[in-house]
Amino acid sequence: MLRVFRDRPAACVLGLLLIFAGNAPAQHTPASHTSAAGRAFAEAQKKGPLALHAFLWEMPKGGDLHVHLSGAVYAETWLRDAAEDGLCVDPRKLAFDKNGKQADGTCVLGDVPATAVAKDQHLYDEMVDSFSMRTFVPVTGESGHDQFFDTFDRFSGLDRRHKGEWLDEVATRAAAQNEQYMELMNTPDFKSAAGMAEELGYETDFAEYRRKMLAAGVMKASVDAARAEMDRDEASRRAREHCDSATPAAACKVELRYIYQVLRGISPASDFAQILFGFELASADPRYVGVNLVRPEDAVYSLSNYATDMAILKAMHTFYPKVHLSLHAGELAPGMVPPLELTFHIREAVEDAHAERIGHGVDVMYEDHPYELLKEMAAKHVMVEINLTSNDVILNVKGDEHPLPFYMAAHVPVALSTDDEGVSRIDLTHEFVRAAITYHLSYEQLKQFVRTSIEHSFLPGESLWRGSDPETLREPVGACRAQIGQEKPTGACAEWVAGNEKAQQEWELERRFHTFEARF
Numbered sequence: 347m348l349r350v351f352r353d354r355p356a357a358c359v360l361g362l363l364l365i366f367a368g369n370a371p372a373q374h375t376p377a378s379h380t381s382a383a384g385r386a387f388a389e390a391q392k393k394g395p396l397a398l399h400a401f402l403w404e405m406p407k408g409g410d411l412h413v414h415l416s417g418a419v420y421a422e423t424w425l426r427d428a429a430e431d432g433l434c435v436d437p438r439k440l441a442f443d444k445n446g447k448q449a450d451g452t453c454v455l456g457d458v459p460a461t462a463v464a465k466d467q468h469l470y471d472e473m474v475d476s477f478s479m480r481t482f483v484p485v486t487g488e489s490g491h492d493q494f495f496d497t498f499d500r501f502s503g504l505d506r507r508h509k510g511e512w513l514d515e516v517a518t519r520a521a522a523q524n525e526q527y528m529e530l531m532n533t534p535d536f537k538s539a540a541g542m543a544e545e546l547g548y549e550t551d552f553a554e555y556r557r558k559m560l561a562a563g564v565m566k567a568s569v570d571a572a573r574a575e576m577d578r579d580e581a582s583r584r585a586r587e588h589c590d591s592a593t594p595a596a597a598c599k600v601e602l603r604y605i606y607q608v609l610r611g612i613s614p615a616s617d618f619a620q621i622l623f624g625f626e627l628a629s630a631d632p633r634y635v636g637v638n639l640v641r642p643e644d645a646v647y648s649l650s651n652y653a654t655d656m657a658i659l660k661a662m663h664t665f666y667p668k669v670h671l672s673l674h675a676g677e678l679a680p681g682m683v684p685p686l687e688l689t690f691h692i693r694e695a696v697e698d699a700h701a702e703r704i705g706h707g708v709d710v711m712y713e714d715h716p717y718e719l720l721k722e723m724a725a726k727h728v729m730v731e732i733n734l735t736s737n738d739v740i741l742n743v744k745g746d747e748h749p750l751p752f753y754m755a756a757h758v759p760v761a762l763s764t765d766d767e768g769v770s771r772i773d774l775t776h777e778f779v780r781a782a783i784t785y786h787l788s789y790e791q792l793k794q795f796v797r798t799s800i801e802h803s804f805l806p807g808e809s810l811w812r813g814s815d816p817e818t819l820r821e822p823v824g825a826c827r828a829q830i831g832q833e834k835p836t837g838a839c840a841e842w843v844a845g846n847e848k849a850q851q852e853w854e855l856e857r858r859f860h861t862f863e864a865r866f
């Protein structure tokens with residue numbers, strides 16, 4: 347905690363402590379359990395993780411707003427798809443060999459066909475471990491951070507035609523846990539756009555650079571191709587789930603939207619091209635509801651280009667003010683980078699890039715003037731996507747070292763998310779159980795997380811909630827005040843909900859809560 351108060355006079359420090367004493371972190375003052383569901387949750391909490399899992403598996407969980415599609419798919423699926431694609435596996439590197447197939451269709455010396463992996467249990471287990479955090483134990487020279495990020499290169503190289511299958515997998519898992527909405531980070535093919543940006547030559551006059559990129563015509567072609575690919579992928583998902591039949595799968599009810607994820611750090615020109623591509627695609631296709639930047643925040647390319655990327659995003663905000671932005675920021679911990687690198691990432695994402703949501707935000711208490719930043723985030727309603735397991739395995743940050751209680755105390759909106767549930771071998775229920783146990787949260791606090799996930803989704807339209815404090819999420823709009831929890835809205839409320847996609851999902855969430863809580 348000493349790092350938080352650097353360069354502050356004693357009176358200022360005492361004042362900050364007194365201010366936050368009235369808003370103590372949630373685990374110290376859990377809300378009272380007044381509802382029957384709250385009392386049932388409290389009983390499960392006393393019995394431990396297994397009872398909590400059974401309770402929370404059935405509880406409505408709203409949306410998962412921070413989830414990478416490639417990281418959400420389990421290793422077993424990658425191995426099955428690799429066998430279908432006829433890929434080769436390098437058993438020494440425990441990875442798909444992208445150049446392993448010879449002209450005659452056989453694998454190069456030392457590789458084995460992916461079709462053979464399932465016949466060798468030892469190799470199969472090693473591949474699953476290589477593609478995930480399963481059984482991983484940090485050792486000198488090999489960290490959880492490195493294992494986590496290395497997995498993506500090991501299982502890459504599959505045909506993109508499988509994406510409908512991957513969408514079905516994550517939607518099916520979500521439906522089983524009573525999730526209803528997901529925003530999946532996804533990267534369309536950006537090679538043509540990036541190639542044009544390199545050909546034109548990088549320049550810092552972003553307005554002119556954008557004009558040249560759009561005039562070249564490649565951007566429109568890339569957007570059209572991405573939309574066509576999504577049409578194909580969603581059609582494949584719907585076919586797998588029999589969504590247009592008389593007996594659709596439960597997964598059909600999970601609404602999927604997409605965040606364009608920029609693979610930052612290839613080059614400044616590539617960063618610009620991808621960011622522009624993302625904003626153009628989100629403007630043209632309502633299925634893409636926002637933009638985000640990915641790849642390790644502590645990498646040399648991320649650190650050296652962070653200010654430039656924020657400047658590009660600031661310019662894009664002026665060109666595309668209606669396109670939403672969520673940013674990975676503060677996915678850092680002491681020791682990973684020089685101390686000064688911990689002091690500004692979240693603030694620049696909020697103030698310069700105009701991010702509406704922050705992914706991770708783990709180093710917030712190491713930022714310059716952290717309490718002022720928390721107050722600013724609360725005032726601007728900047729939500730934080732909390733990924734507890736991911737922060738543990740990648741950053742080794744957990745328990746009292748995680749800032750979740752500080753966000754809650756400062757009234758910064760937060761919601762739980764999975765990040766990469768396939769790589770971490772978890773699901774959203776696991777994150778709810780972990781949060782409830784670690785921070786002694788009440789049912790009402792978890793319910794608030796759930797409501798926040800839909801309230802801060804990037805869905806278009808107005809919210810179902812109103813009031814002087816919009817983050818309270820307890821006072822519905824007037825037309826719907828007497829109908830919350832009903833199966834369907836009627837009258838003026840029905841008309842209003844029909845015109846607002848966000849309100850539709852919030853209505854559905856309250857219906858699910860009513861059904862769930864009526865059991866107790």
